[in-house]
Amino acid sequence: MAVTPITALLGKVTSGKPARASKTRGRLIPRKVKFDWSDTPVDWIPGHPFASHFINEINLLLPAGEFWFCRLYNQALPMVTDDKLRDDVQMFIRQEAMHARAHGGAVADYLNKRGIETESNTRQEDWLFENLLGDKLAGRELKSDWAKKQWLVFRLGIIAAVEHMTCVLGQYALDNKNWDAVGADPVLLDLLRWHGAEEVEHRCVAFDLYRHLGGTYPSRYYLSLIAMPVIFGLWAHGAAHLMKQDPRFAAKRPSVFRPWVWLEWQRQSKTGMLPSLPALLVRQLPFFSPWYDPAKEGSTEEALAYLEGSPAAAAAMMADRSAA
Numbered sequence: 104m105a106v107t108p109i110t111a112l113l114g115k116v117t118s119g120k121p122a123r124a125s126k127t128r129g130r131l132i133p134r135k136v137k138f139d140w141s142d143t144p145v146d147w148i149p150g151h152p153f154a155s156h157f158i159n160e161i162n163l164l165l166p167a168g169e170f171w172f173c174r175l176y177n178q179a180l181p182m183v184t185d186d187k188l189r190d191d192v193q194m195f196i197r198q199e200a201m202h203a204r205a206h207g208g209a210v211a212d213y214l215n216k217r218g219i220e221t222e223s224n225t226r227q228e229d230w231l232f233e234n235l236l237g238d239k240l241a242g243r244e245l246k247s248d249w250a251k252k253q254w255l256v257f258r259l260g261i262i263a264a265v266e267h268m269t270c271v272l273g274q275y276a277l278d279n280k281n282w283d284a285v286g287a288d289p290v291l292l293d294l295l296r297w298h299g300a301e302e303v304e305h306r307c308v309a310f311d312l313y314r315h316l317g318g319t320y321p322s323r324y325y326l327s328l329i330a331m332p333v334i335f336g337l338w339a340h341g342a343a344h345l346m347k348q349d350p351r352f353a354a355k356r357p358s359v360f361r362p363w364v365w366l367e368w369q370r371q372s373k374t375g376m377l378p379s380l381p382a383l384l385v386r387q388l389p390f391f392s393p394w395y396d397p398a399k400e401g402s403t404e405e406a407l408a409y410l411e412g413s414p415a416a417a418a419a420m421m422a423d424r425s426a427a
């Protein structure tokens with residue numbers, strides 16, 4: 104006799120029909136973007152060097168993390184039993200790999216070309232994602248398939264918590280017109296908004312995959328409590344690394360372990376050039392709700408409208424069409 108999985112039964116109890124594994128509307132589209140960094144200054148937000156460095160830091164932070172997402176999602180793919188979700192995951196991998204490459208290009212062709220040292224910071228990021236969050240647990244090879252799956256699902260849960268925040272930040276980038284008002288560099292703005300729009304576009308995939316592979320509700324609490332300090336700590340740490348190289352900030356001796364970076368972040372957020380840390384922490388709260396639905400966290404219409412007009416995304420789509 105066929106046994107109905109408990110998750111399918113629970114879906115029937117709560118909604119009258121089995122819950123859909125994928126909440127993503129339509130098909131995700133990977134866009135092979137290119138950016139020309141030749142005219143982008145380090146102070147890409149004129150008159151706001153702190154905010155410029157702070158946002159430039161995401162170029163250092165993201166490639167290692169996003170390639171880590173791709174590695175884990177490739178491991179998870181054979182376990183996905185729903186066709187739509189499998190396609191979402193495949194397209195998510197292609198989008199995230201492109202994000203990582205685009206930010207890696209900004210490190211090499213923009214920051215390094217302006218004499219900014221990034222390697223000592225990116226080496227730390229690589230170590231974190233390849234070792235601490237790699238396939239070995241505390242340096243030990245996992246023997247059983249059960250243990251390997253549990254460790255994988257735990258890390259997929261961290262990705263789901265992070266992807267909630269990347270959607271929040273993506274929507275912030277789409278909505279923040281203060282950058283345009285002060286004449287921010289259009290290429291860097293397009294990088295942020297293309298990436299942000301794709302984060303909004305694929306915002307359901309990580310949570311859908313986590314739940315599909317058995318991720319539970321209570322785990323969302325400790326996953327967020329792990330993920331949020333790591334994200335914001337790495338962000339402030341990397342930003343301090345960039346500011347340390349800028350003589351205008353030398354007297355402040357920027358460091359993630361000194362209050363100045365955190366206090367200045369809060370002060371600068373009042374200029375409208377950065378999101379404030381308390382506001383971002385508040386935006387993480389919906390992830391804790393039993394009724395959490397990532398589809399409600401951003402606007403797909405706004406994201407797709409931006410991608411239609413984004414210089415980099417529009418050029419990528421044009422190149423794809425002429426190659427087809």
Ligand SMILES: [Fe+2]
Pocket residue numbers: 169198199202269298302
């Ligand atoms: Fe991304």
Ligand SMILES: [Fe+2]
Pocket residue numbers: 199266269301302305
């Ligand atoms: Fe993402």
